[in-house]
Amino acid sequence: MERGSDNEIVIQAGGSVANYWRDLWHYRELFVFLAWRDVLVRYKQTAIGILWCVLKPVTTMVVFTVIFGRLASLPSNGVPYPVLVFSAMLPWQLFAGTLTDCSSSLVDNANLLTKVYFPRLLVPAATLVVNLVDFAVAGAIFAGFMVWYGVAPGLNLLLLPAFLLLALLTAVAAGLWFAALNVRYRDFRFLVPLLVQFGLFVSPVGFSSAVVPESWRFFYFLNPMAGVIEGVRWAILGEAPRLSIPGFTLSIFLVLALLVGGVVSFRRMERSFADVV
Template sequence: MAQKLVIQAGKTEKEYWRDLWRYRELFYFLAWRDILVRYKQTVVGIAWALLRPLLTMIVFSIVFGRLAKLPSEGVPYPILVFAGMLPWQFFANALTECSNSLINNANLLSKVYFPRLVVPTSAVVVSFVDFLISGMILLGLMAWYNFVPSWRIITLPIFIVIAFMASMGAGLWLAALNVQFRDFRYIVPFIVQFGLYVSPVGFSSEIVPIRWRMLYSLNPMVGVIDGFRWAILGGESRLFWPGFGVSLLLVMGLLLSGIWYFRKMERTFADVI
């Protein structure tokens, strides 16, 4: 007698996370599909991943480095900018991809069961591929300016993980909210644009008066960007550890609350999407 396989949602948190591991092949498929769609048989896709941060870096270097003559922590200003541009672009791309990930896979969500957490997570991974491609520009800048990073570079993976946590946490919130309220597809671009100017991407956060540094660190990306610069630039680059601690706690809170809210709304996605 043939056996019948019944697929259903896990009834406990432990079963849910076990299901998440069981559906890891679906995660690979979704991530690989999006990567192929973006880069296969196209030059523009890969070129855009390089040109967008490169052009932004040039503009910021001219405005803040040449015209405003802001301090560069003892390194060439383009390297300062791009060290901050890398984590910001990763975060911004992840927000955009995650917020639309469930909507773009509506047919899949309404037909079969699988842990919905797979979808936004695969979107963050696709954004991480862009991050790796953009990193080649930073390597090129270092070679151009004969810049050799210090021993701190070995700590960079720690800050990459923190950037991944921030991207994942904010992305889960926006992915779930976008299913419930479609207005968020208009809000996300504003968040990304506004966040670019209130985060220390084109300038060093050291220009912020010390009495405002803790308040400024309430932006979680401040700690992430400062951490990247501290690891990459070395030398005169300093990390405001109290502010970094605040940013790190906010990132962890953002991730945990994002998972909580996503799981809370997950069972309603198929009904309202």
């Protein structure tokens, strides 16, 4: 948005980079409105309300504990297996929920995109808030689990926000790609849930990273969420399991590269959203 002569306002979708980022701040109230609307819609007319965000991690924890902990007898490095799984479900649910919502956000707000100008980046960004609310509720339940099993975090817990931020950046980085592509090719609305389901089993959610052979660890950490989940476990559970510095460093570089590429791709395709959505 630029100001022309005689105090005229010239709306220029996808204008200069400086103007675009200035517009993001100018439309901050729209961001708050979109985020609050998503929170209200998520739990409107539900029987148990916000507790739905706890049902998925708890049921997944029970299933993974039975399959991997009891039947497969995988090691848990001295940590109760339910705590090991739940500590991974927290960042995974934050990532999966944000990625899914972000990917479909533009299509879900098609009417808004075709009526008025605003930086389209606000739409996928607003999905972060409702998933942070889900995370906070699930985190409170997890704290109860830790008290029940007698597991106390150490000073590593102070670094937990950094790992959670990396989980959000991973979701937004991939979500921006899928959100833009979903506008043009609606096949991606079917692809994203499939990738999320596949990622749940190849990420260290139901098992510890310690079971991954050393010869496979480089390829294993090409999945950025492997480093994120290992980092969250290290922050919550201390030295068991131990944080892999090379793996986590690789995750950071992959996420930053994916994020930069996602923003550039999103901005390049943004001009045509209103025409094809």
